[in-house]
Amino acid sequence: MTEKTGKMIRIKWVRSGIAFTRHQKTIVRSLGLNKLNHTVVRPDTPQIRGMVGAVPHMLEIVPEPVAPAWASVPEYTVHAPLVAPSAESAAPASPGAAGEPAAREAAPPEAQSTEAGQKEESAPEGVEPAQSGVE
Secondary structure (H helix, E strand, C coil): CCCCCCCEEEEEECCCCCCCCHHHHHHHHHCCCCCCCCEEEEECCHHHHHHHHHCCCCEEEECCCCCCHHHHCCCCCCCCCCCCCCHHHCCCCCHHHHCCCHHHHHCCHHHCECCCCCECCCCCCCCCCCCCCCC
16 A cells, blocks of 8 residues: 555546446446546556556546635734833823813714714805794
């Protein structure tokens, strides 16, 4: 028996066993081929080569499939997180350090909340507010 690191061959069944002898059909089945266009990997030994050589009109030795180029390219790359400087090393105090978060100051005025906690509704620019039908 060959070693596991020995050469291997890929055998493909390419022609039906109809109209061929029972002996030829059993050779194909003994290689482990079950259906037409089925491919198996077998050790590259003189015995296996002889079986394939007995029915060359029904079998084909195919090369190892080449992996597509896109399969070797990663979809994304994971980088190490960036380390932010510590709070003590920051010399100037930020404007939001006095108790109000800086994110609230950076938000546009439309997105800021009123003191009641509800968003102010304003008409889009260039559109006057709707007037009631009563004059």
